[in-house]
Amino acid sequence: MKLKHTLLAxxxxxxxxxxxxxxxxxxxxxxxxxxxxxxxxxxxAFAKFWQAKGxxxxxxxxxxxxxxRQARAVIDGLEADVVTLALAYDxxxxxxxxxxxxxxxxxxxxxNSSPYTSTIVFLVRKGNPKNIRDxxxxxxxxxxxxxxxxxTSGGARWNYLAAWGYALKKFGSEDKAREFxxxxxxNVPVLDTGARGSTTTFVERGIGDVFISWENEAFLAIKxxxxxxxxxxxxxxxxLAEPPITLVDRVVDKRGTRxxxxxxLDFWYTPEAQEIAAKNxxxxxxxxxAAKYAKQFPKVALFKIDDVFGGWQKAQKLHxxxxxxxxxxxxxxxx
Amino acid sequence: xSAELAINAPQxxxxxxxxxxxxxxxxxxxxxxxxxxxxxxxxxxxxxFAVFYEALKKGAEAYFTAITEPDALSSIRLTLMVAxxxxxxxxxxxxxxxxxxxxxxxxxxSLLITLIDLPFSVSPxxxxxxxxxxxxxxxxxxxxxxxxxxxxxxxxxxIFLATVFVTVPFVARELIPLMQAQGSEEEEAALVxxxxxxxxxxxxxxxxxxxxxxYGVILCNARAMGEFGAVxxxxxxIRGLTNTMPLHVEILYNExxxxxxxxxASLLALLALVTLVIKTLVEWRVxx
Numbered sequence: 001m002k003l004k005h006t007l008l009a010x011x012x013x014x015x016x017x018x019x020x021x022x023x024x025x026x027x028x029x030x031x032x033x034x035x036x037x038x039x040x041x042x043x044x045a046f047a048k049f050w051q052a053k054g055x056x057x058x059x060x061x062x063x064x065x066x067x068x069r070q071a072r073a074v075i076d077g078l079e080a081d082v083v084t085l086a087l088a089y090d091x092x093x094x095x096x097x098x099x100x101x102x103x104x105x106x107x108x109x110x111x112n113s114s115p116y117t118s119t120i121v122f123l124v125r126k127g128n129p130k131n132i133r134d135x136x137x138x139x140x141x142x143x144x145x146x147x148x149x150x151x152t153s154g155g156a157r158w159n160y161l162a163a164w165g166y167a168l169k170k171f172g173s174e175d176k177a178r179e180f181x182x183x184x185x186x187n188v189p190v191l192d193t194g195a196r197g198s199t200t201t202f203v204e205r206g207i208g209d210v211f212i213s214w215e216n217e218a219f220l221a222i223k224x225x226x227x228x229x230x231x232x233x234x235x236x237x238x239x240l241a242e243p244p245i246t247l248v249d250r251v252v253d254k255r256g257t258r259x260x261x262x263x264x265l266d267f268w269y270t271p272e273a274q275e276i277a278a279k280n281x282x283x284x285x286x287x288x289x290a291a292k293y294a295k296q297f298p299k300v301a302l303f304k305i306d307d308v309f310g311g312w313q314k315a316q317k318l319h320x321x322x323x324x325x326x327x328x329x330x331x332x333x334x335x
Numbered sequence: 336x337s338a339e340l341a342i343n344a345p346q347x348x349x350x351x352x353x354x355x356x357x358x359x360x361x362x363x364x365x366x367x368x369x370x371x372x373x374x375x376x377x378x379x380x381x382x383x384f385a386v387f388y389e390a391l392k393k394g395a396e397a398y399f400t401a402i403t404e405p406d407a408l409s410s411i412r413l414t415l416m417v418a419x420x421x422x423x424x425x426x427x428x429x430x431x432x433x434x435x436x437x438x439x440x441x442x443x444x445s446l447l448i449t450l451i452d453l454p455f456s457v458s459p460x461x462x463x464x465x466x467x468x469x470x471x472x473x474x475x476x477x478x479x480x481x482x483x484x485x486x487x488x489x490x491x492x493x494i495f496l497a498t499v500f501v502t503v504p505f506v507a508r509e510l511i512p513l514m515q516a517q518g519s520e521e522e523e524a525a526l527v528x529x530x531x532x533x534x535x536x537x538x539x540x541x542x543x544x545x546x547x548x549x550y551g552v553i554l555c556n557a558r559a560m561g562e563f564g565a566v567x568x569x570x571x572x573i574r575g576l577t578n579t580m581p582l583h584v585e586i587l588y589n590e591x592x593x594x595x596x597x598x599x600a601s602l603l604a605l606l607a608l609v610t611l612v613i614k615t616l617v618e619w620r621v622x623x
Contacts (some may be wrong), residue, residue, distance in 0.1 A: 003394040028573060036589075036590050037590070061574055061575055061576055062572050062573070062574050063571055063572045063573045063574070064572065064586075065572060071487065073571055074474060075472065075473060076467050076471035076472050076474070076477075076488065076489075077470075077471050077472035077477060077481070077486070077488060077489055078489040079486070079489065097473070098472060098473065196589045196590075197589070200588075200589060205516075224591040225591065333595075
């Protein structure tokens with residue numbers, strides 16, 4: 001036993017020569033796909049903030065991927081101090097399957113533990129050659145639609161529910177909504193595992209006419225790849241996406257990082273952090289900052305998942321579980 | 336000069352009829368060689384060139400920034416460590432397995448051969464997943480490992496395990512046919528002359544197979560450094576900690592840092608080229 005510990009410590013210290021120093025703490029933030037740039041900025045700001053407050057030197061390590069896949073990794077033992085995933089259900093899974101945190105985790109921080117929000121918009125080719133204006137255009141035959149796989153990606157589930165919510169409001173019946181969403185998924189040539197993979201498929205590989213995307217991801221793609229390639233189209237109705245954050249209690253208690261991890265999460269609710277969210281194209285919960293950046297974000301009518309689907313637990317079980325509605329309507333190869 | 340010509344001339348004449356029977360006309364040869372070369376250029380040289388071109392597109396400075404930033408350095412270090420663990424282990428295992436298979440008859444020999452081939456026939460993703468199933472928190476050994484605070488997957492041991500698994504066949508597969516072709520007469524002679532088992536191995540067996548070993552090690556090393564699928568499953572993708580170079584390339588590419596992605600990719604390509612150069616040098620040294 002002792003030997004194994006020593007060996008492990010040796011290998012680790014070879015990779016991490018600084019880890020042994022005192023007054024330095026490492027956190028691991030397991031996040032979803034499009035938050036890479038957001039947390040780069042946020043981690044740097046938090047490290048400064050924490051040291052200014054007299055805390056230790058904090059290094060926050062990041063792991064990114066499709067939200068469900070990331071949750072799976074935490075369940076399988078990836079030792080995340082905090083998880084910042086795309087939607088509440090994936091954190092529910094961690095609470096339920098691995099019992100790493102209490103089931104009522106979402107009540108622990110303000111605003112459903114979601115310090116930044118976003119929504120779902122469309123990204124189209126420059127000049128919008130297919131004249132895509134709203135969800136209806138995505139269901140038309142001959143439109144090629146890019147969206148990630150709802151089984152592995154959180155963003156993809158928001159996409160799916162946004163389309164469903166639109167159809168439900170327009171047609172007024174679950175059956176019609178199901179038909180409508182099935183039509184859209186018939187137009188999907190490839191399902192990537194995470195949002196960023198889909199962005200690359202659409203923008204870099206040039207596949208598809210329209211990409212259903214996180215708003216922040218759409219803005220980022222335009223910023224990174226130049227405004228000459230793609231345009232944003234805002235649908236008439238979309239969903240309020242709330243990506244939640246939380247502590248992984250069993251991990252922070254074991255590693256003794258609860259205090260700094262809690263501070264890391266609380267920092268989100270400061271004006272400074274809200275500015276970081278805005279600069280990375282996430283919508284803010286702080287009304288003052290939101291007013292300041294109001295021009296940056298298009299006005300969209302938004303509905304909440306709780307109002308239309310009765311919350312994530314219900315939505316997940318009905319739509320995305322094995323054999324659920326998504327499995328029934330998405331049958332690749334069949335037209 | 337003229338003497339040489341005089342000597343050569345009859346040979347040429349003497350060879351001519353033989354040539355006609357065994358070789359094709361100039362045009363056919365030209366076309367075949369041309370085809371082979373353009374195939375090679377298209378599939379190997381162009382992508383290799385593209386990697387370096389893309390890597391250096393933003394200038395040498397950007398290139399060096401990309402390969403010296405901390406996450407890149409840690410991925411390079413980890414990749415070298417993985418190779419340093421996987422290659423020696425598989426060298427020892429490969430030689431032992433090939434020796435047993437080629438020189439002895441025993442029950443279960445074909446089973447052993449099948450097992451050695453298993454990593455070739457199983458998809459690397461599955462190779463990674465089996466370790467998650469065994470060592471993961473919800474897996475067979477997970478709770479026990481957790482209780483004793485031993486991390487296997489999403490940490491270095493898992494990456495080592497997965498890499499060792501996928502590179503098992505390289506040395507053994509290289510040596511088995513070679514040793515089988517050589518037979519065991521020389522070893523038997525050594526034993527008859529009074530050599531001990533170890534003496535026989537080090538003085539007779541090993542010198543006979545050294546080129547096979549070098550070749551196997553080179554292939555094993557290349558795969559150990561380049562493995563993506565199996566490592567991706569067990570790594571957890573923690574930047575600066577459990578990202579190997581191939582994983583780091585993917586991350587950079589997904590973060591719109593195309594030049595940086597190709598810069599790290601070019602390092603992987605360079606590592607491969609360096610291994611080839613070392614191999615050629617060693618061969619040359621031994622021959623001279």
